[in-house]
Amino acid sequence: MQFVPNGPDIPNALLQAHEEGNVVFFCGAGISYPAGLPGFKGLVDQIYSFIGTTQSDIEEEAYDREQYDTILNLLEARVTGGRWTVRKALAKSLIPNLRKKGATTTHTALLDLARNRDGSVHLITTNFDRIFNREISRKKLQIAEYAAPCLPIPKNSRWNGLVYLHGLLPKELEEHALNQLVVTSGDFGLAYLTERWAARFVSDLFQNFTVCFVGYSIGDPVLRYLMDALAADRMLGESPPQAYAFGSYRTDEKAKPKDREPEQKIQWKAKGVIPILYDAPHHNHSALHLTLDLWAKTYRDGVQGKEHIVVEYALTKPSASTQQDDFVGRTIWALSDPSGKPAKRFAEFDPVPSLEWLAPFSENCFNHSDLSQFGIPPFQKPSEKLKFSLLCRPVHYSNAPWMMLTSNRSSGSNWDKVMESLAIWLVRHLNNPQLLLWLTERGGRLQNQLVQIVEGQLDRFAKLEREGNTTELDRIRASSPDAIPSPSMRILWRLLLTGRVKLSQENLELYGWKTKLDRDGLTTTLRFELRELLTPKIKLKNPLSFFWDEDDATEITRKNIKRFIDWDVVLAADHVNYSIDDLQNLAAWPKVLPELLGDIQQLLRDALDLQRELGEADDLNDRSNRGLQSISPHSQNHDFNDWVSLIELLRDAWLAVQQSHPARATKIARDWFEQPYPTFKRLALYAATQDENIIADEWVSWLLADDCWWLWSLGTRRETMRLLVLKGQNLTPIERGRLEAAILAGLPRKRYNENLESEDWQELEAHAIWLHLAKLKSGGCVLGNDAAQKLADLSVAYPNWKLAANERDELWSWTSGTGDPDFEERYPIVKVPRQLDELVIWLRQGTKTDPFSGNDWRDVCQKEFATVVRAFGILCQENFWPSRYWEDALYTWSDEKQIQECWIDVAPLVAQMPDELLSTLAHSATWWLQSASKKKLNCHEDLFFDLCRRYLAIDYQNEVNNERDPVSHSINHPVGHITQALINVWFLRQPNDNDGLPDDINPLLTKMCGLEKAQYRHGRVVLASRLISLFRIDRAWTEQYLLPFLSWQNSESEARATWMGFLWSPRIYWPLLTACKDDFLETAKHYEVLDTWGAQYVNLLTFAALDPVSTFTTKEYRSAIDSLPQARLEIVAGSLARALEGAGEQREQYWQDCVRPFWQEIWPKDKQNMSTSIAENLAHLSIAAGGKFPDALATFIDWLQPFDPYYILDFLGKSDLCSRFPKDVLTLLDRIIDNPFWSHSELGTCLENIGNARPESRKDLRYRRLQELL
Secondary structure, eight states: OBSSTTSOBOOHHHHHHHHTTOEEEEEOGGGGGGGTOOOHHHHHHHHHHHHTOOOOHHHHHHHHTTOHHHHHHHHHHHSTTHHHHHHHHHHHHTOOOTTSTTTTHHHHHHHHHHBOTTSOBEEEEOOOOSHHHHHHHHTTOOOOEEETTSOOOOSGGGOOEEEETTOOOOSSOOHHHHHTSOOSHHHHHIIIIISOHHHHHHHHHHHHSEEEEESOOTTOHHHHHHHHHHHHHHHTTOOOOOEEEEEEEOOSTTOOGGGSHHHHHHHHHHTTEEEEEEEOGGGOOHHHHHHHHHHHHHHHTTHHHHHHHHHHHTTSOGGGOOSSSOHHHHHHHHHTOTTOHHHHHHHTOSSOOOGGGHHHHHSOOEEGGGGGGGTOOOOSSOOTTOEEBTTEEOOSSTTSOOEESEESSSOOOOOOHHHHHHHHHHGGGTTOHHHHHHHHHTTSEEOHHHHHHHHHHHHHHHHHHHTTOHHHHHHHHHHOTTSSOOHHHHHHHHHHHTTOBOOSSOOOHHHHHHHHHHHHOSOHHHHHHHHHHTOEEEEEEOOSOOOOOTTSOSSOOTTTGGGTOEEEEEESSSOHHHHHHHHTTOTTHHHHHHHHHHHHHHHHHHHHHHHHHTTSOOSSOOSHHHHOSOSSOOTTOOOOSGGGHHHHHHHHHHHHHHHHOHHHHHHHHHHHHHSSSHHHHHHHHHHHHHOTTSOHHHHHHHHHHHHHHHHHOGGGHHHHHHHHHHHGGGOOHHHHHHHHHHHHHOOOGGGSOTTSOHHHHHHHHHHHHHHHHHHHHHTTOOOOHHHHHHHHHHHHHOTTOOOOTTOGGGSSOOOOOTTSTTOSOOSSOBOOOOSHHHHHHHHHHTTSOOTTOOBOHHHHHHHOHHHHHHHHHHHHHTTOOOHHHHHHHHHHTTSTTTHHHHHHHHHHHHHTSOHHHHHHTHHHHHHHHHHHTTSOOOSOHHHHHHHHHHHHHSOOTTOOSOOSOHHHHHHTSHHHHHHHHHHHHHHHTOOOTTOOOOTTTHHHHHHHTSSSOTTHHHHHHHHHHTHHHHHHHOHHHIIIIIGGGGOTTTOHHHHHHHHHHHTTSOOOOHHHHHHTHHHHHHGGGGGGGGGGGHHHHHHHHHHHHHSOOTTSOHHHHHHHHHHSOGGGHHHHHHHHHHHHHHTGGGHHHHIIIIIHHHHHHTSOOOGGGOOHHHHHHHHHHHHHTGGGHHHHHHHHGGGOOOOOOHHHHHHHHTSSHHHHSHHHHHHHHHHHOOSOOSOOHHHHHHHHHHHHHOGGGGGSHHHHHHHHTO
């Protein structure tokens, strides 16, 4: 993980080994650079300078080869005074400048990092300087120091201290001590080759510890000797732990090829070391020193250091993470702490972190080397294939099921504290459909712990709603806007919790059931098993396309829920239709059907009840006719939906019963008509065509029931028409008259769309009457005079109306060849042809439709992609562009599972579209482009940029105004889509800081920063959401083109939109805030126009003021806070509380250093700013101060006033403050509670704890008053 932007990315395995106390830091000259000390090359230069000599030819040759130890060996042999002269010069060269800023910061950091949790220290340096020694003395640390050649045995049990492997400069110049230093090639030869005391130490060290080199360059002679010792061990068959090394590369213009990242990586790996590289432009190693400093602080703070990381990034959108600033990696590392405390902090953070974090948490970013990070011993046989994520990972026992939230299996391993906390975070998003989809895509069977948590939350919300506790419900929504699921979402959750959502794993057990039936016959066990296999469930899925309409309500309701999450009703088993076809071949099947009738009927009722629960069925409407066109066998019954197999099974079972028990069959049919749902009415009407015991009087009464609903219903049309044709001739005059009168009365107008034009309505009604009379007559019924005359009149008025020979006029939809004379269908759903030639003709003719038509075009686009593309290609050559079908196709193909395949074939076609058509398809095509950009474009990148340019050139009329929410409007506008697509393509290239905008993207983004088209504002809003990344990668461009739009002086409307874009995912990046300082502070005066994004600004301003930098003054912050509306100070107070909580166990220090100074120097003190909401936040802030609670309470006491104390009492009850500070807590309670309130148990608990801790409090009048409220 990265501790700082642009810093080295430390492997998780090294971090974990360090946490376990198994890492030894090997420190080279680079750690002393900040104190002004040289590296080996610089040391040689200074020694020559102090001695006052120049290099001989042989010395110069060694110098050019970077053999600095050899040079000094030659120099000692050549100069007067020899070894003593050189050693004295060396000592003079290593006098540090400790006044330099940060001179000893890295040494302090390494001393902290070297101290294990048990207090022991394992640290090695090959430096001679005394900086470590000085820091140990200055801080009075109890650390033993060992100087060569007197070295300890490098094992945990026998070594505790700092080792100067190559010696330590004496405090006073003394020849013997200086001669002990390992500095020349001769010294290295003795230490590593002849006497081998250093080689033995290093060898043992490598066997017992994970070594991390810090402050060495790849060509360092010291490192060469160390690596030779490591290589020798490996040649002897030893397998020491992995070694790591911090190494630098350069990207500046003066860097040589060997200094750049690829070459550095190769050289380090050649030494058997994993490099941890960072950019050091112009030899600036600040990224390394900052990393070590922050790593040490995080390690020193323990779990609290990781909690601080979580607090810093919890509210940031993970999509803003970059390779140079991988805060997602930092956060995941912190969250994985086994204590679960950082994860708990994340789960309880207020406001709740975005569900976008689910994607990186689900990514398999861990491997075998990371097992110990989760407390799991590495497997005996390391597996390169082992990959796991934070939310799905192995446990201690290799054969045990993995720990996860959801799966295909019945159970998983028990959770650890990390998983428990992340589950709590997830259930704060119960109203987000993406959470449901994520769970079902990963199996759909929730682990028991998650089931309990979700059910607990649903019960809690229901209880609060029953009790009318709007205060708590509002608080929950303020903290977690998606926490409380809408009624429609609750239905889906209940279905998931009760096992009514289909698992992702395919179920083929119906084939096995057939084998058992053939072998054993129908047993009770087999009946139970069949019920399980045919149990109706729902299969959740993403909508075919999601397109936000700003005029639509954003609340998820039963009416609009399918815009967010879609589903199909299915059966537990897969491929039921095909399995049933096989069952028909069994000799025993007709015999067992009657015994199964009751089971099948109940399963069908369950399927319809399930649809009712989802708002897709009621007593008068369901969808059975769309899945099964005809109850009687028909070629148009395509069996696209498995659940309608239950209808066919029930039909066949009834026919079997009719053969053996006709009276029972009649009773069953009559009972069907009394059941709710059109499906059962259809079955009853079908039975009337087969059962002579159901007389005309009965079935006519059925058709005329419910105000003639079943006579005219499209849902029962097929069965109604069959009944008229097959049984019409048997009508008595009385029953015929009743039926004809109902038909002649016409369609009930109230059942149809009020917006139908009068002419369309008249034709629709006339056709319905004509069709019913014509069907009745075609079956041999002699019509009465009025009915016959009406039929004749309509036939004259509409001479083209003919009964279809193939009965297609009775069906809901029809899939046919285009050669049929009546190809243009009048009925609501048309089955789109699947054959290429038929599809081409259909697309040509299908653009001419009447107001009642519909089709399954999107389904065809999804399942028959290749055919559709070929059809479009043929029409493209004819310059024929059916826009409405293109629009639906592009939305459908925007699905992430199809987009890459789609891009290859569709992009060339879209590129040929005329501009007018591109304009018509602006929303769908740009949405498709944005979807395509999320994956690497392996081809047609030129077409991508060409389409982006063309869409930016289109004029979108009336598309920009002072809309309330420019962010939502922009991200759903074609220009916003294009902007996001460009960003996606760019970021997939993994740009580095200061790379600058690429040549193919720069002109397009620059164009959007022009004012020639108002619609470009949408692009700027999206760019503003990535402002930090843009600033880091191309600061000059950002300052020139984008930052001016943040200025309220230039344009208030532009500044409003741009700031709202930035506040979509804000975080503190001081170089950017400094660059736009005046505009940032000025924004406080424009809070009101920021609408809902204003709270984000206040949070950002508050956190910035708590972390001051020299470019901002206290006076400037005070002025900005003063400019906020009075009511918004409650947000400031809430931010202070969150910041204090985020400090973890450092909160007392944070209160003293940051929060109290903020209150004293920045907070507006006017009385008119007081309010109940501010009082509640300040009470929360006081409790969050922990051990500083009395001080915090005294600070805020004058601002406290009564409010609804439910949340504060709950928060107080979870702390130990009632016992630690009973007198102060009583003061707080007396201030904030004045009247009885709905819940008393929490107050009673607090008073009991106060009384137990301080018995005299029970006599306090304030205590007694509060007790009387119970």
